[in-house]
Amino acid sequence: xxxxxxxxxxxxxxxxxxxxxxxxxxxxxxxxxxxxxxxxxxxxxxxxxxxxxxxxxxxxxxxxxxxxxxxxxxxxxxxxxxxxxxxxxxxxxxxxxxxxxxxxxxxxxxxxxxxxxxxxxxxxxxxxxxxxxxxxxxxxxxxxxxxxxxxxxxxxxxxxxxxxxxxxxxxxxxxxxxxxxxxxxxxxxxxxxxxxxxxxxxxxxxxxxxxxxxxxxxxxxx
Amino acid sequence: xxxxxxxxxxxxxxxxxxxxxxxxxxxxxxxxxxxxxxxxxxxxxxxxxxxxxxxxxxxxxxxxxxxxxxxxxxxxxxxxxxxxxxxxxxxxxxxxxxxxxxxxxxxxxxxxxxxxxxxxxxxxxxxxxxxxxxxxxxxxxxxxxxxxxxxxxxxxxxxxxxxxxxxxxxxxxxxxxxxxxxxxxxxxxxxxxxxxxxxxxxxxxxxxxxxxxxxxxxxxxx
DNA sequence: AGCTAAGTGAATCATCCGATTGAATTTCCT
DNA sequence: AGGAAATTCAATCGGATGATTCACTTAGCT
Numbered sequence: 001x002x003x004x005x006x007x008x009x010x011x012x013x014x015x016x017x018x019x020x021x022x023x024x025x026x027x028x029x030x031x032x033x034x035x036x037x038x039x040x041x042x043x044x045x046x047x048x049x050x051x052x053x054x055x056x057x058x059x060x061x062x063x064x065x066x067x068x069x070x071x072x073x074x075x076x077x078x079x080x081x082x083x084x085x086x087x088x089x090x091x092x093x094x095x096x097x098x099x100x101x102x103x104x105x106x107x108x109x110x111x112x113x114x115x116x117x118x119x120x121x122x123x124x125x126x127x128x129x130x131x132x133x134x135x136x137x138x139x140x141x142x143x144x145x146x147x148x149x150x151x152x153x154x155x156x157x158x159x160x161x162x163x164x165x166x167x168x169x170x171x172x173x174x175x176x177x178x179x180x181x182x183x184x185x186x187x188x189x190x191x192x193x194x195x196x197x198x199x200x201x202x203x204x205x206x207x208x209x210x211x212x213x214x215x216x217x218x219x220x221x222x
Numbered sequence: 223x224x225x226x227x228x229x230x231x232x233x234x235x236x237x238x239x240x241x242x243x244x245x246x247x248x249x250x251x252x253x254x255x256x257x258x259x260x261x262x263x264x265x266x267x268x269x270x271x272x273x274x275x276x277x278x279x280x281x282x283x284x285x286x287x288x289x290x291x292x293x294x295x296x297x298x299x300x301x302x303x304x305x306x307x308x309x310x311x312x313x314x315x316x317x318x319x320x321x322x323x324x325x326x327x328x329x330x331x332x333x334x335x336x337x338x339x340x341x342x343x344x345x346x347x348x349x350x351x352x353x354x355x356x357x358x359x360x361x362x363x364x365x366x367x368x369x370x371x372x373x374x375x376x377x378x379x380x381x382x383x384x385x386x387x388x389x390x391x392x393x394x395x396x397x398x399x400x401x402x403x404x405x406x407x408x409x410x411x412x413x414x415x416x417x418x419x420x421x422x423x424x425x426x427x428x429x430x431x432x433x434x435x436x437x438x439x440x441x442x443x444x
Numbered sequence: 445a446g447c448t449a450a451g452t453g454a455a456t457c458a459t460c461c462g463a464t465t466g467a468a469t470t471t472c473c474t
Numbered sequence: 475a476g477g478a479a480a481t482t483c484a485a486t487c488g489g490a491t492g493a494t495t496c497a498c499t500t501a502g503c504t
Contacts, residue, residue, distance in 0.1 A: 011451080011452085026339065027249070027251070027338070027339040029249070029251045029252040030251040030339065032490080032491065032492085033491080033492060033493085034490090034491080034492095042452085043451095043452055043453050043454085044453085044454090044492090044493090045451095045452075045453070045454090045493085045494075045495090046451085046452075046453095047492090047493090048492080048493060048494075049450095049451070049452080050451090053492080053493080054492065054493090112338050113338045113339055115338070115392045116249070116334050116335045116337070116338035116339070116392075117248065117249040117252065117335055117338065117339065151411075152411050152415070152418070153422070155411045155412070156411070156412070156418075156419055156422040156426075157422075157426070159386070159389050159412055159419070160386050160389075160422070160423065160426050162389075163385045163386050163388060163389035164381070164382050164385050164386065166385060166388075166389075167381050167382075167384075167385035167388075170337045170338075189373075189374050189377045189378070190377065190378070190381055193374070196374070196378075197378055197381070200375070200378040200379075200382070200434070201382065203430075203433055203434065203437065204378075204379070204382050204427075204430035204431075204433065204434065205426075205430065206433070207429040207430045207432065207433030207434075208425070208426035208427065208429045208430045209426075210429065211425055211426065211428070211429030212422070212425065212426060212429075215425065233481080233482085254460085254461065254462085255461080255462060255463085256460090256461085256462095264482085265481095265482055265483050265484085266462090266463090266483090266484090267463085267464080267465090267481095267482075267483070267484090268481085268482075268483095269462085269463090270462080270463055270464075271480095271481070271482080272481095275462080275463080276462065276463090
């Protein structure tokens with residue numbers, strides 16, 4: 001985190017790391033260049049020297065964190081592509097939840113803030129990074145939902161699953177903030193048992209998917 | 223929105239309304255007093271005169287919008303408390319989703335931003351306003367999940383349902399922003415058919431709840 | 445060693461922020 | 475109408491922000 005000894009590329013790395021943590025904690029507009037440089041042990045001028053502007057640092061920090069996160073948590077959860085669809089669904093849900101819960105990789109805490117308070121990044125990033133992941137999930141869902149599933153039902157199920165995983169991002173406090181931690185009991189439970197929640201989301205969603213499939217095949221309007 | 227003719231209490235109302243819209247659109251720290259006063263057609267000093275500070279205006283605007291929203295969308299969805307639990311679940315999901323989707327009442331867009339970038343308000347507001355609603359939902363879920371359901375399973379199911387409803391808040395763009403609206407197809411579907419999504423969330427979740435219940439009763443570990 | 449380019453640092457820029465002032469204006473009551 | 479209180483207004487406050495400057499140190503190469 002702090003500059004260890006030598007300089008140059010080191011400073012840039014430190015700035016990126018500090019920026020990641022601070023942007024994840026306080027969002028873009030509430031984080032100041034001085035905060036970042038102070039945490040990185042760098043001079044105020046360093047940001048504009050290495051990145052050109054606060055916004056470009058923001059973009060670069062996010063992108064780096066996002067790719068690190070994807071590398072650490074492969075989206076398929078390590079389940080091979082020829083495994084049964086149920087297992088692949090399980091893998092993807094596990095990967096998503098643990099990715100979101102990973103406090104070492106604040107990429108998705110930044111993404112969460114981007115969703116709530118979009119900067120110019122949102123569109124670009126969504127299309128480029130998150131879109132493909134959603135499409136892979138949709139393919140798994142199409143298998144589970146059967147051949148005649150309307151596209152809208154696929155999207156609804158994708159939204160149901162993704163949003164349950166996103167739930168992890170709320171109340172994931174980063175270190176340093178002086179929150180008295182009197183959050184409601186329900187979020188406490190989830191925070192304390194992320195693996196349990198991941199398991200729940202899989203079972204809950206699998207039942208939901210099967211219900212959607214049978215209601216389609218039984219032609220129960222919809 | 224603009225002062226029509228006479229002043230006094232009118233200004234205060236206009237400030238609250240303008241603050242609601244701007245805080246919902248850009249969040250607390252990215253919204254300036256000048257923005258608010260300009261939109262409300264008031265003088266810069268008006269905020270500190272009527273509310274004391276930007277933060278107090280924020281709190282008051284949110285509280286007003288929240289209560290308006292609850293009044294417009296009763297949390298039980300109009301389903302009487304002696305109706306079957308399934309119907310009450312349906313009512314609550316409907317109410318939640320339409321409440322979140324209501325662009326006239328930006329209270330929950332502000333809440334969404336509060337979750338992502340908490341100010342000092344979050345704790346107070348959660349405990350005071352959202353907590354009771356969650357507990358009412360938990361009571362419905364306990365009925366549906368059976369008498370021997372562990373408390374954690376109730377919270378997990380509550381989180382699953384609430385988070386699916388929260389999904390509505392993402393991509394709910396407020397007017398004025400110059401977004402090219404090239405959001406991904408899935409969110410487009412949801413935005414275009416909120417009633418359909420609400421129906422989906424109910425069926426999807428009901429199946430999930432039943433699965434959790436049977437896995438408890440069949441003692442399939444968990 | 446000597447030179448050049450890359451990188452750092454303290455100080456400072458113009459700008460914007462939220463808040464305050466005090467005078468001017470309006471509203472309300474008698 | 476007349477005066478007191480409530481409200482609005484332009485102007486301005488100190489402070490913080492993002493960005494920039496320019497003198498300096500260091501790294502890398504011949």
